[in-house]
Amino acid sequence: MRTLAKTRQHVEDTRTALVDAETGDAAAYSAAVQAGWTEQELRRVGFGAPARRAPGRPRAPRRGAGTRPGADPANAPANDASDGSAGTTPLASVG
Known part of the structure; x- marks a missing residue:
């Protein structure tokens, strides 16, 4: 048991x-x-x-140009301009 x-x-x-x-x-890497x-350069040598990441305050996620906070690019509508309707959005019927 001791062992x-x-x-x-x-x-x-x-x-x-x-x-x-x-x-x-x-x-040390940081x-x-x-x-x-x-x-x-460090990889090259x-x-x-x-x-493991260095301890400390976690970095905020980087946002790319043109994205807004909370926007999920995976849920963004496709912008397929092949039919000539680029930039148009169907309007909801008002009634």
Whole structure:
């Protein structure tokens, strides 16, 4: 029973050490990018993006030009101008 307890504790200690190492790696990678290295340059010399992100405040999602907050491009109507009706919208009947 003691052997099992020791090996389980060793597994937990190793997991904790891995998380700490990944967090340190992510922080060092982030510091390199902030110091002026590009991700492409870092990849070229053998340092790919870390598996774990650096701790801190999460970044807000980037919005592309012309999108508005809350807009879902997957639900946007298709703009197929092949029939010459580009920019027209069917009107709801008023009645």
